Amino acid sequence: MINTFIITILLIALAVTAGLLIFIVVRIMLRKEPWPASTGERLARILDGFPLPVFEIDSEHKVTQWNSALETMSGIKKADVLGTSGQWRAFYPEKRPVLADLIADGAPGKTIDAFYKGKFKPAPLIDGAYEAEDFFPALGEKGKWYQFTASPIRDNRGVVGAIEILEDVTDQHIADQNLRYYVGQLTRVQEEERKYLARELHDTTVQTLVALIYQLDNFFAGKPNLTEAETDRLRTIYKSLKRAVEGVRGFSRELRPPVLDDLGLVPGLSWLADDLKKVYNVEVNVDVSGEEKRLPQDVELALFRIIQEALINSAKHARVPSMQAKIAYLKDKVEVNVIDRGEGFDLPEKISSLPRDGKLGLAGIAERVQLLGGRLEIDTGKGRGTSVNVEIPL
Ligand SMILES: Nc1ncnc2c1ncn2[C@@H]1O[C@H](COP(=O)(O)OP(=O)(O)O)[C@@H](O)[C@H]1O
Ligand SMILES: [Mg+2]
Structure with a gap:
């Protein structure tokens, strides 16, 4: 009797436990969330x-x-x-x-x-x-x-x-390429324009002014009876004309220094050093090593423009009274370094991004180096000075 009772109790307990287990398993299986993923x-x-x-x-x-x-x-x-x-x-x-x-x-x-x-x-x-x-x-x-x-x-x-x-980054690349193409065109057009202006000024404007000076001279010579006031007036005009001729000649030389075409890069750099002294009051030390020789005209012009831009950058941005331009003539290449011990700057990752801010100088340097198949390295940093290094194969 007691045994039957105990067995019944046990069976009920078993049924309840089994029911509970089944309930839990079904709940788990019906869960919306799967098992935690690996x-x-x-x-x-x-x-x-x-x-x-x-x-x-x-x-x-x-x-x-x-x-x-x-x-x-x-x-x-x-x-x-x-x-x-x-x-x-x-x-x-x-x-x-x-x-x-x-x-x-x-x-x-x-x-x-x-x-x-x-x-x-x-x-x-x-x-x-x-x-x-x-x-x-x-x-x-x-x-x-x-x-x-x-x-x-x-x-x-x-x-x-x-x-x-x-x-x-295809879109950025296309934008960069367009910008580089633009800088390349600009560099070429600028050079042509400078050459054209320099020649026009020299051949036309200067000649016209010189002719005027001769005419004035002749006029003077044929008029011995001028009053003092008239003579003074004509002298002033004469002096102004001479100053104008000098001014236009100087401007034309700056646009395209004839010494560069006539005598080559190193005399061109001496002229540049004098010019920077006058304009920016800075000292440029030109240092030449190796056997100086004439290079193809486009190479000399490009190197001149590169050095000119780098030196003007040092004069304008580095806040130092002096800088150095080194040029080394090696067997199959020319090396150029423009060095200042000034403020230095944070170089952007891509030089080609500078023209977006209207800065065309360094991008122009990079473009000219690229056109000559050379190598450009700019070593700078805030407080570290700047060294622009260019290597052009010959
Ligand atoms: N030698 C230098 N020393 C200090 N900063 C420089 C020097 N060269 C270039 N920079 C910095 O790099 C910038 C870009 O130069 P550049 O492309 O020549 O443009 P720009 O001279 O017209 O400003 C300059 O605005 C200047 O901030
Ligand atoms: Mg510049």
């Missing part, structure tokens, strides 16, 4: 909401993340690339390492340079990360410019993969 799935969800293309690879170079923006950009679906080493397909027509592959391998700068020749640099904020900018002819209608950063992923064993993020 870290990888969570990361995938975060990256899919990210507006820039991103992918991640592991140390075996297998793709572990490929976000929606990258699917759109590349036309390659996540499902088709995850777990493969097909990341290159988004960017290149043939298999080759992408930046993330090199970073995941901890490749040295030399190896990275073999694939991204001079177009990459260490990323400023992340240790071991690199950023690069390159043109991808196969993307879009006419190719695309992308800026991309690849960063290593580390755990306590070291680098276990890499993540790469891309940004389409």
